[in-house]
Amino acid sequence: MPACCTNGERRSPWWTWILSVTGLVSNTNLSHHTDAQVMVEGYGKVSEMAARLGLPVAFLASPGPLERKLKQSYRGFPFCLEFYMKTPWEEAFGEG
Numbered sequence: 001m002p003a004c005c006t007n008g009e010r011r012s013p014w015w016t017w018i019l020s021v022t023g024l025v026s027n028t029n030l031s032h033h034t035d036a037q038v039m040v041e042g043y044g045k046v047s048e049m050a051a052r053l054g055l056p057v058a059f060l061a062s063p064g065p066l067e068r069k070l071k072q073s074y075r076g077f078p079f080c081l082e083f084y085m086k087t088p089w090e091e092a093f094g095e096g
Contacts, residue, residue, distance in 0.1 A: 023058030024050045025079075032083060032090075036069040043070075 028034065028042025043060055045046055052059045062078040070078050 021053075021055060024053070025054045025059045027056055027062060029061070031087070034063055034066070035073060036066050039070055046047040 001012075023048055026043045026046035028039050028046075030038055032085055039060070039062055043057070059079040060070060061081055064082055065081040067078050067080055
């Protein structure tokens with residue numbers, strides 16, 4: 001039985017009493033291996049879920065260099081990100 005239920009009674013999860021969701025963010029992220037195809041596929045999946053929930057996709061979080069390529073597939077404004085973190089294997093092997 002889900003944690004939101006007591007005595008077999010179905011109730012909304014506690015966070016729905018406090019927060020209201022007004023949109024979804026498509027944040028497909030494979031670090032430095034993210035490319036436009038991965039971003040478009042992730043956006044498609046988030047768009048499907050948003051439609052099922054009756055919510056808009058508020059933002060598409062994107063690595064900055066992909067912004068131009070994504071404008072063709074995304075309605076709205078990409079939220080451009082810069083990567084500052086390196087994983088231990090990137091540090092050790094010079095990736096990224």
